[in-house]
Amino acid sequence: DSLFDEKVQQQAQQLLEQARSESSKGPRLRGQISWMEQALPLATTPVAVRLTSDNRTEVLLYKVGKLGRFDMQTLSLKPGNYTAIGRCSGYRDERVLFSIRPNQNSSAAIDIRCREKI
Numbered sequence: 001d002s003l004f005d006e007k008v009q010q011q012a013q014q015l016l017e018q019a020r021s022e023s024s025k026g027p028r029l030r031g032q033i034s035w036m037e038q039a040l041p042l043a044t045t046p047v048a049v050r051l052t053s054d055n056r057t058e059v060l061l062y063k064v065g066k067l068g069r070f071d072m073q074t075l076s077l078k079p080g081n082y083t084a085i086g087r088c089s090g091y092r093d094e095r096v097l098f099s100i101r102p103n104q105n106s107s108a109a110i111d112i113r114c115r116e117k118i
Contacts (some may be wrong), residue, residue, distance in 0.1 A: 043078075053086065058090055077100050081098075082099070
């Protein structure tokens, strides 16, 4: 999970470059380099995510921005943890926490809508 953070990705990339430049690489270091060469692209490759709502709830997705009102919307999001907030006049705000993982199957939609009347 920590590799989904941009600062950690930058540090990992620098460390990977430093490890590649090491002149005497043992089997353990070669294995760690190989693992990181596979893990970094997975952690930075966006995944298609389908969001659904009721076309009356204003949706805000932290780290992304205001999405507005919609019935369905597909976004490309980098792997990580996200929080969506739904707001609608006369209803309690709705908070939806969800995680995006590398190579995630995007068949399931994340539903964000206000349901509880005030």
